Amino acid sequence: MTPDPVPASEGAPAGAPRPGGLGELAGRTVSRVGYGAMQLERLRDDRGAAVALLRHAIDLGVDHVDTAQFYGNGFVNDIIREALRPQDDVLIVSKVGAVSDPGGPRALRLAQRPEELRAGVEENLATLGLEQVPVVNLRRMDAGITIPVTDDQVIDLDDQLASLIALRDEGKIGAIGLSSVTADVLRRALPAGIVCVQNDYSIVARDDEDVLRLCEAEQIAWMPYFPLGGAFSWRAKVTDEPAVIAAAEHLGCTPAQVGLAWLLHHSPRTLLIPGTADTRHLEANLAAGAITFDEKTLAALDEIPTRPVHRPDH
Template sequence: MTNTTNDTARRNDTTVFRLGGDLPVRRIGYGSMRLADGPGDPTGPEARIWTGPADRAAAVRLLRTAAEAGVNLFDTADAYALGAGEELLAEALRPYGDEVAVATKVGVVRPSPTEWVPLGHPAYLRQQAELSLRRLRTEQIDLLYLHRLDENVPVAEQLGALKRLQEEGKVRHIGLSEVTVEQLTEAERTAPVAAVQNLYNLASREHEAVLDHTAGRGIAFVPFFPIAMGGHAGPDGPVARVARAVGATPSQTALAWLLHRAPHVLPIPGTSSERHLRENLGALGVRLDEAQFAELAAG
């Protein structure tokens, strides 16, 4: 009886989304990309994500704090610090076992700190997935994204490699990153897609069509860089006005706007600060009315 009751509660919880229809995750995850490089290294779009964290112990503590605070979807990639990002998550999250889900990505090579080159050869994708399994210390990757589509390799071949891994039990769910509706539709002809991770926030909404398309298909839409506010920021801007009205911080308000946008939206803000981590998670309790949502959307 208790298990049935708990399962019903999870299904009715608006802060939870069932990824792929069978993996319940809280709707604010954690993006671990920034847990790399040292002080003084470039940030923002220029960030290199080339080496492991300067303070590894602090990074491990932060990831464990996130898990203990209720985060159960952690995002990384084999290209982050040349695999060191996956190793860090394995070290930090091993005590939590199946309580947390880890998403990683394959399909990009890093010849240098400033280069991110798509490579979708099926044999390469399968090899990288095998390496990710080893670094994550698991027998199955919860969510494996194709980091970028390689325009030099047929989409069916790229997705076919991930589908084969899924059929072998090495991958639970398949995702795509930075794709259009057309690319997603083509990919789905080969394999089921459980999540799409695209750049999306108050300041960057070029992927509205993708967000709407995924909503109709039960596919999670995972915005990265979700807190960017652009012209909406500022002490007298719409974010600040709405934040004051709802008793939240601007960052929480920006995340709440995403959560309000559609129930399949799962932002993955990243931070190296425990204070910011807890602030981000507080967005799950922020409620916007339709007028406030519209004010933020209009900017």
């Protein structure tokens, strides 16, 4: 299940594989399987292990990493700064639109105003130790799992994009992406030059198929978060699906690997950013990029319906 090595280019270590094959992000050739850094926070008490895990990902061909200043209230960005070397040439994707809120009613609070977006970029630059963040996603609240929005955080998209475009013009960010948006919001944002979209999406949560198809039409990278569903007890899990379990048994891999591989097969614009704090899970996630499906297995997976969300009342 391990991908075959291919010639290195644009940041992949010499002789490293390209997990999942070749994809495109912000005008660069990247591996289709990257790394989502959020779960590095679980290694807060073992900083050395966190650094080693990220280094191992790079050694295995990961060349794009998803992060945010609010992951671990700066801890994750700090680990990335320590672990990565300039010669790694890893493309870092961060996000703004929320901030850590230690001691608050929730771990995060929204920060959607233009001045808050600018402050978020400045914080990312400081904690990552960069002069420019290659890609910054605007984390909206239009779709997926969202934080309750207060009136002062209902901000017009155009005002937000104007702030990010100014930061791009200043050289503080390289490119603009979006997260948790509808197709209508993405369509409105296209003139800003959107390079990627991160939405809640998996084989059991395909309500945003229209957003994916728009990304395909506009050649925008599609980077699903919660790629295995779950995440909360009230959400369906990809790994519980009988068709996924059957496919894993047939292929000699894990149900999680089937769920990740299906996403790559479902759209050529998909780039994966699965996260983990465990070395074995990291290796399994990257190996999922080499899994292929026969027509019968793929058809059975395609027939899995979107599962309804039974979110408890608040």
